[in-house]
Amino acid sequence: MAEGEILDMAATSLGVPAAPRHVALIMDGNGRWAAARGLPRFEGHRRGVEALRRAVRAAIDLEISYLTVYSFSAENWSRPREEVQSLLGLLHRFIRNDLAELHANNVRVRVIGARDDLAPEIADLLKEAEQVTEANTGLTLVVAFNYGARQEIAAAARALAQMVAEGRLSPQEIDADAISAQLDTADIPDPDVIIRTSGEQRLSNFLLWQAAYAEFVFLPILWPDFDRAAMVAALEEYAHRERRFGRVEAPRSAKTAS
Ligand code: FPP
16 A cells, blocks of 8 residues: 555544645754764755755655755854855755756745845846746745744734835734734645654744744754654644634544545
C-alpha cells in the first residue's frame, strides 16, 4: 500500500484531515550535525541544502500544495560574517542549480521576508525564481528569506496605519482578515503543520500570526538527516491529531461522512 493511502486510512478512521495542504519546515540543527562530525558549520549547511532537496521532492510526491521553508531569518544576519556569506552563497547556488528542476516539476517559487535592504544581486535572484515559475500550478515552495514574523506583522500594522491616515480605511475595519491581507502570506493558506527538526521546541519568530491553529511536530533528528521517511513520519503524527479550531468537535468538513 502506498504511503499516501496509509496516511489517508489513518486519517479516515480518526475523522481528521488526511493530508495537510500546507507544511512549514524549521530546518534546524545544521551546526550541531557538523560539530558532531568535527566538520565546519558550512558543511552542515551544505548538507542541509541536500536535505531541502529531499524535502521538496517528498512534498511533490506526497501532493502537498504548499511547502514553506525557513531558510534565513531576519536575526541570522547577526551570525559571524563568514557563516552569513556561506548561507547567502548556498541560497545563490540553490536557485542557480535547482531552479530548472523546480520549474520542470511545475513548482512555483514564492519568497516571503523583507526585501528592502537586500543586496541587489540577492533581490534579483529571488525575483527571478518567482518570475520564472510564476505560472506553475504544482507545489508552491515558499522560501522564507530575511524573514521575521514580528517584522512582518509590524509592516502590516504600518501599512494599515498609512491607509487610515490617508482616509482609505477606518480603524473599525481593522480585523484579523485585514491584518492577514497585509502579510507577505496574504494569498497563501495558513500552515496546517509546522515541523521543526533538532529537538528544539519553539517557533523562533516564524509565521507567528499564521500558526494560530497549526499543529506542531518536533522531530529529534538534525536537519541534514531529514528525508522522505522523516516527512512521512511527521505527517503520520499530524494525521493522528484532532483539529478543533477552538470548537468542541472537529469541524464537519474535516470529519469522514458517517
Ligand atoms: C539552522 O541550523 C539552519 C539555518 C540557520 C539555515 C537553514 C539553511 C539551510 C537548510 C541551508 C540553506 C538553504 C538555503 C535555500 C539558503 P543551525 O545553524 O541553527 O544549527 P544549530 O542550531 O545546530 O547550530
